[in-house]
Amino acid sequence: MRQPHQTTPSINLSSSVLKPVKGPSLHFLSPGTGILHFKPDGVKGNTLIRIGAGPTVFELLSACESFKEIIVTNHTDLSCQEMQKWLKKEPGAFDWTPVVKYVCELEGDRKKWAEKEEKLRRTVKQVLECDVTKFNPVTFASLPPADCLLLSQYLGAICKDLSTYRAALKNVSSLLKPGGHLLMVITMKCSHFVIDQNKFPCLFLEKECLEEAVKEAGFDILAFEVTPICYPSSLIEHEGISYLVASKGKGKED
Structure with a gap:
């Protein structure tokens, strides 16, 4: 199994494009950053679990307005330490701070960035280490079923093949209550990505394969949108970023 490279996260907002993608439950803002904006009347609830993605906060800055608590999982202990x-x-x-200000600007009030930071800090209740390819449900035994799972740019980097990807998706689906929502940000048809001039392989995903994996894991797809290529080709070879919203079928057992 590939181990994702550990590095300090960085965001280049100047290269981001503000191009909302509207779904039934949320808007996806600024595809170049993976920043998500939850509608006030859309996906919300008590608990959101963010799976993987490293020690980043940009995909949680809007979520803290829609969920009472957020549980963050990371692939490695180092990422957990950085998050803490x-x-x-x-x-x-x-x-x-620059990212928080940017999100607040997208939401209508850049001046509230300090309040946003503190609200997110209060909302994140736990940071846990979790390798979804070696899933141990005991780690999450004390947690209530989540209302929402968020997977952003993670599974493709750590799953060596489609069978591992499907198994990992089924593993994390057990954390979600029936009727809960799955939100995914996926780099499509990506062969590799580059960090610090080092090239790392990535699982090549096409729309049909992804849809099949999501359905096999017990989800009903509500929306599937693809944006144009938004990352420099020198950093990543891909054919766009996809945003998927799905619900866990009620009555479907894990």
Whole structure:
């Protein structure tokens, strides 16, 4: 199994394009950053679990307005440590301020960035290590079933083949209550990505394969949108970013 490269997260907002993609439950804003904006009358609830994606917060900045608590999981202990640094305002924590201000601007009030940071810190209740390819449900035994699962740019980087991808998706589906929502941000037809001049392989995903995997895991797809290519080809070979909204079928057992 491939291990994702550990590095300090960075965001280049100047290369982002504000191009909303509307779905039945939320808007996806600024595809180049993976920033999500939840509609006030859309996906919401008590608990959101963010699966993987490293020690980042940009995909959670809007979610903290729609969920009472957020549980963050990361693939490695190092990512968990980095996340805790930011949550606890420890020295050396990554400065997400420019991203927070940008999200607040998208939401209508850039001046509320400090309030947004503090609200997210209060809303994140736990940070857990979780390798979805070696899923241990005991780790989550004390957690209530989630209202929403968020997977952003993660499974394709750590799953070596489609069978592993399907199994991982089924594993995490057990954390979601029937009728709950799955939100996914996926790099489509990606062969590799580059970090610090090092090339890392990525699982090549096409729309049909992804839809099949989601349905096999017990979900009903509500929306599937694809944006144009938004990352530089020097960093990643791909054919666009997809945004998927699905619901876990009621009455379907894990």
